[in-house]
Amino acid sequence: MKNNSHYFYLNGDIVPEAQAQLHVSDLGLLRGYGIFDFFRAVDGRPIFMEDHLDRFEHSARKLFLDIPVTRQQLREAILTLIEHNAEPLLGLKMILTGGYSPDGFAPTTPNLFIIAKPFQFASAQGLKLLLVEHLREMSDVKTLNYLQPIWQIPAMRQAGCQDVLYHHEGRLSELSRSNLFLVKNETIITPNTDILFGVTRKHTLALARQHFQVEERPVALDELWTADEVFTTGSTKRIIPITEVNGQAFTSSKVISHLQALFLSHEQQS
């Protein structure tokens, strides 16, 4: 590895970052038709990789896309990429698209590539959020469609927020790239409708159930305002507090601190 450049995977080959190009007829580019997943390797060790491979396969199936390699081949490509990119914190993004489409509409043999780049954890200080009325299309599939949150970037900057919080018809769902949790009277509450089922969410819930009451259910927007603590979980976040939503502050973090300690220990043993 020289000059800080990295190696990516592209349709069967490990290539220098600069050579990772696709023809413009790709259906992910032309029509947003594709799926992805993202996970991290810490000091060369992939974190919860099998969970992410499970979800990647789920997303592909939902969009009728065939992953062009076996799971074992994909696993090996990932491990090779980790070897080629010596970073203490490496983010791995696997993308599968509808392929090079002759008519620019019907999917064909998918393109599969993996981007490997260093990443930073989101600030442990916590996030300020902007409420946005929005229902994600095919919410249980990790599609390429991020039109809404990227379009909200100027509004977020103006409000001093780092992400959006989606609600629809009076119900809370999720942030743009991570899941939502409320704490009320030491009960941990998280939406289970209109969301992407996060891998960090899954592990957090399993840990939380050993120490707290847990409610996985539809959550009304109104419940947010009376929550004792609010937090989010995601692969580049682990567990971090939400400190503000639309200007209302959430300050307590007793349960969050407990869960953060449990999670770190669990991740190190995984």
Add this chain to the structure above:
Amino acid sequence: MKNNSHYFYLNGDIVPEAQAQLHVSDLGLLRGYGIFDFFRAVDGRPIFMEDHLDRFEHSARKLFLDIPVTRQQLREAILTLIEHNAEPLLGLKMILTGGYSPDGFAPTTPNLFIIAKPFQFASAQGLKLLLVEHLREMSDVKTLNYLQPIWQIPAMRQAGCQDVLYHHEGRLSELSRSNLFLVKNETIITPNTDILFGVTRKHTLALARQHFQVEERPVALDELWTADEVFTTGSTKRIIPITEVNGQAFTSSKVISHLQALFLSHEQQS
């Protein structure tokens, strides 16, 4: 032009089709953040190009994307492409994306490219449609997001349909890539909510107003079933009949034939 290969435009250059590649960090590819427009050149003459440039600029503004060339430069690039691609029916697709994003989320300097390929008009026999409950995100912007209709391709094939017809909360909106019109008692009715405002739609409405009563308004789904004639308008369709929706046939085409003749004459004089 050799071996049936074509020339595309890519960020300021005219390049052979095979060289039209983008790095995988493009935000159109990774996050579906981008817009496009499509029009055609018939025997080397671009059809309604200024209307399409207007809409392309509108879409770019709505997504806070700066087109990296002037309108005159874009026009000249298009005319050069038409010269380089000697096809009787040439489709021109201009795409503008959020650019190569270092963090894979925030837009940067946009990528602009134009795909130039021969196209075929949709069959004048008309289309069979499958009703789909769906509300397009940012419906007045020609975004890259076609997740829904591409996902419906297997269902369409099974039903012998060529496209979907969207409805939401009891209202009709549009097909996946063209606009909807109903004819009832020689009045021409077309939705004006939750739609992309088509260029062919605009010219069709202007012609229709000279010969028929026209109603541009919200249209209830129920109005579909009692319509005398149903048709769609689009750049690769001009005006073509809808012959069936979810199995119900529409046969009359008196008004459609009249409009088709008016449109062809208007297009030739444009």
